Amino acid sequence: MIKFLDLQKINLAHQQEIEAKLLQTFRSGWYLLGNEVKTFEEHLASYISAKHAIGVANGLDALRLILRAYIEMGVMREGDEIIVPANTYIASVLAISDNGLVPVLVEPDISTYNIDLAKIEEKITSRTKGVMIVHLYGRVVFSEDLNALAQKHQLKIIEDNAQAIGAEWNGVKTGNLGDAAGFSFYPGKNLGALGDAGAVTTNDGELAKTIRALANYGSNQKYVNIYKGLNSRLDEIQAAVLDVKLNYIDEENNKRKAIAEKYLAEIKNPALILPEIPADPAEHVWHLFVIRTPEREKLQNFLTEKGVQTLIHYPIPPHKQEAYKEMDEMNFPFTEKIHQEVLSLPISPVMSEDDIDTVIQSVNFFLQSK
Numbered sequence: 001m002i003k004f005l006d007l008q009k010i011n012l013a014h015q016q017e018i019e020a021k022l023l024q025t026f027r028s029g030w031y032l033l034g035n036e037v038k039t040f041e042e043h044l045a046s047y048i049s050a051k052h053a054i055g056v057a058n059g060l061d062a063l064r065l066i067l068r069a070y071i072e073m074g075v076m077r078e079g080d081e082i083i084v085p086a087n088t089y090i091a092s093v094l095a096i097s098d099n100g101l102v103p104v105l106v107e108p109d110i111s112t113y114n115i116d117l118a119k120i121e122e123k124i125t126s127r128t129k130g131v132m133i134v135h136l137y138g139r140v141v142f143s144e145d146l147n148a149l150a151q152k153h154q155l156k157i158i159e160d161n162a163q164a165i166g167a168e169w170n171g172v173k174t175g176n177l178g179d180a181a182g183f184s185f186y187p188g189k190n191l192g193a194l195g196d197a198g199a200v201t202t203n204d205g206e207l208a209k210t211i212r213a214l215a216n217y218g219s220n221q222k223y224v225n226i227y228k229g230l231n232s233r234l235d236e237i238q239a240a241v242l243d244v245k246l247n248y249i250d251e252e253n254n255k256r257k258a259i260a261e262k263y264l265a266e267i268k269n270p271a272l273i274l275p276e277i278p279a280d281p282a283e284h285v286w287h288l289f290v291i292r293t294p295e296r297e298k299l300q301n302f303l304t305e306k307g308v309q310t311l312i313h314y315p316i317p318p319h320k321q322e323a324y325k326e327m328d329e330m331n332f333p334f335t336e337k338i339h340q341e342v343l344s345l346p347i348s349p350v351m352s353e354d355d356i357d358t359v360i361q362s363v364n365f366f367l368q369s370k
């Protein structure tokens with residue numbers, strides 16, 4: 001069986017370095033808000049070329065904390081609207097509604113699966129305070145026009161960078177394209193911890209300071225609380241592991257790119273719609289390799305029989321979830337089509353040439369019914 005993602009193999013590729021760091025952190029006797037987190041934050045900030053990086057508990061918290069900080073700073077108020085792609089992973093939407101802000105869903109472009117930048121302006125109202133762009137599947141979404149639109153309407157650009165660490169737009173890394181960015185280091189992400197972990201990057205010093213306090217009970221100084229904060233800290237152990245793996249992210253993303261290029265060159269099946277390599281200046285770091293067919297279930301069963309594990313990202317869009325039943329009446333035809341038709345093939349830095357060839361051959365053997 002070719003696993004969708006072999007996390008054991010991914011982490012064992014750095015076994016010696018990771019085990020040494022784990023042991024060192026264990027023996028240090030210091031487990032929170034110490035040198036490992038500080039070092040990882042410095043390295044992450046420098047990798048992204050952002051002024052500040054703040055380690056937090058997970059990716060959802062990273063996004064929640066950005067918006068919460070803007071509320072504490074008076075930039076946003078409850079009831080304000082944040083534009084977000086309708087086909088994102090639900091965490092992006094949860095971060096908005098959790099803060100009493102209103103998610104305003106916008107359809108994606110059916111060929112990139114990213115928010116259709118041309119459809120943002122028509123959704124802007126007097127209550128719109130931000131756009132959350134999501135570099136979905138690892139593909140960057142950004143443009144000068146988006147920047148200009150944000151300037152014109154005084155909108156904050158928040159990047160959900162959970163899936164695209166290391167990707168660049170015009171030489172600028174994701175996480176440094178907007179006003180603030182949330183990262184997830186969930187084990188299955190391109191930079192994965194050994195459990196939950198996340199971070200925020202920003203060039204805004206006041207925002208960074210507010211987030212740092214909010215994530216630590218609303219306190220910058222022990223036992224002095226300026227906000228009704230939460231506890232969302234990055235563990236020393238996770239930071240130590242992430243600091244090792246950050247050194248390999250470009251190499252690992254390059255392996256993903258090479259597999260994607262091979263898939264795109266050798267998968268030849270008219271029944272399937274393949275993803276595109278974006279034109280300059282955008283980039284794709286292939287967190288997921290997502291193909292599309294109306295016969296998704298048949299294809300998935302066929303590949304399972306061939307020993308190729310696949311997953312669906314994602315089966316139900318946010319507006320069709322029970323959790324958001326108030327949006328049930330809304331109509332997003334592209335989003336719904338995507339959720340009905342997408343299937344993710346295995347892609348990871350540790351796939352063997354044989355595994356890659358088996359995936360290609362299996363997919364090419366799939367026959368459309370008719």
Ligand SMILES: *Cc1c(COP(=O)(O)O)cnc(C)c1O
Nearest residue numbers: 058059060089091092162184186
């Ligand atoms: C994984 C993910 C998140 C949430 O990250 P967690 O660390 O799991 O909380 C948010 N947005 C997107 C697009 C994601 O893929």
